[in-house]
Amino acid sequence: MESKRQQKFAGVIQEDLAAIFQREGMNYLPNTLVTITKVRVTPDLAIARVFLSFFNNGNTAQSLATVKQHASEIRYKLGSRIKDQVRVVPQLEFFVDDTSEYVDRMEKIFDKIHREEEQKDSE
Template sequence: MESKRQQKFAGLLQEELAAIFQREGAAYLPNTLVTITKVRVSPDLAVAKVYLSFLNTNNTSLSLATVNSHSSEIRYKLGSRIRHQARVIPTLTFFVDDTNEYVEHMDKIFDKIAKERTQEQRDEEANEQ
């Protein structure tokens, strides 16, 4: 469980990273919208795990690799934005947040189950007549 301090710092990082990606994200990933969905910070605030979601991209792993290759530049920009609010600028590690894909997958499964149930009900009604 994260402490209040970690949660507060993670919120700050999420906000500032979102601003960086909004303004300068096109330089890293043209025509791709990057959303910071979650930030987890280590207890010593030295390491931050940043979870990203990509829109308008065909290859999320390539997009993630591109962002990871620019992580030192992103960390530098983050440092210039939060230098008066933090002693240490955390090391950034980026991960893909596949929650949306998981939700879509589960929705498809539930739709399939619902269709099978309605088909079974129709079959039972036809047999009763």
């Protein structure tokens, strides 16, 4: 369970990373909208795990690899934004947030179950 300090720090990182991707995301991934869905920070605030969602993109694995290639540059830009608020800028680890895909898959399963129940009731 995250402490209030971790949650607050994660919120700051999420907000600033969102601004960085909004302004300069086109340099890394043209024609792709990148959303920071969640940030988790370790208790010592040294590592930030950033969960990304990509829209208008066919290959999320390649997009994630591109973001990981630019991780040091993104960390530098984050550091210039939060340098007055923290002692150490955390290392950034990027992951794909597949929550929307999971929700779509679950909705399809529920629809299938619902249709099967309707067919049984009509018989």
